[in-house]
Amino acid sequence: MHPTHVPLRVATGAFILNSGLNKLKADEEGQEQMHGWASSVYPMFKDMSAKDFTKLLGYGEIGVGALLLLPTVPSAVAGTALAAFGAGLTGMYLKTPGMTEDDGVRPTADGTGLAKDVWLVGAGLTLATQSFLSGTKHAAKAVAGGVTGAATSVATGVTGAVGSAGHSAGGGVRGLLDGAHNAREELADALADLAESMTKR
Known part of the structure; x- marks a missing residue:
């Protein structure tokens, strides 16, 4: 209450x-x-x-x-x-x-x-x-935080890929793939938080 x-x-x-x-x-x-x-x-x-x-x-x-x-x-x-x-x-x-x-x-x-x-x-x-x-507001914050984290992970992966391109093309591709994988996991967590918040309400 x-x-x-x-x-x-x-x-x-x-x-x-x-x-x-x-x-x-x-x-x-x-x-x-x-x-x-x-x-x-x-x-x-x-x-x-x-x-x-x-x-x-x-x-x-x-x-x-x-x-x-x-x-x-x-x-x-x-x-x-x-x-x-x-x-x-x-x-x-x-x-x-x-x-x-x-x-x-x-x-x-x-x-x-x-x-x-x-x-x-x-x-x-x-x-x-x-x-x-109130429940919708909390759920929206959870999703926004998750999406922001996912976007950060993607940006980090891309930056790592570009920065290392001169040294190792293979390493850059792996960095990009790792960043995308992390982004997908964080977005999934955010959607799970949304579902849990709406269920509790």
């Missing part, structure tokens, strides 16, 4: 974790309300009982909160989970009648409390994209 991601991950993670724990303690009336609201927007949940749906939602929120709070989880993973969770809540806000103005985006007085969930999407995308761009 990058130090700059700590405040955002702790704030969102603690909020969502607490929300999930509270849902597990919801009474029957609360379970029915949450299930009725969600199933009206996402029909896939209609056949699920209110109790099971509430447990599923609660454990889902606890899982997302844990991903954000655990420092061993990469920000790319935690951010993607957060963005997906926020997108689901935002979808409920946009599809529920009476939550938005006539333009279908701006919240009504009743929808203001739900419209704020869009910040979860923004926070998740920020974590994911920053993590991805």
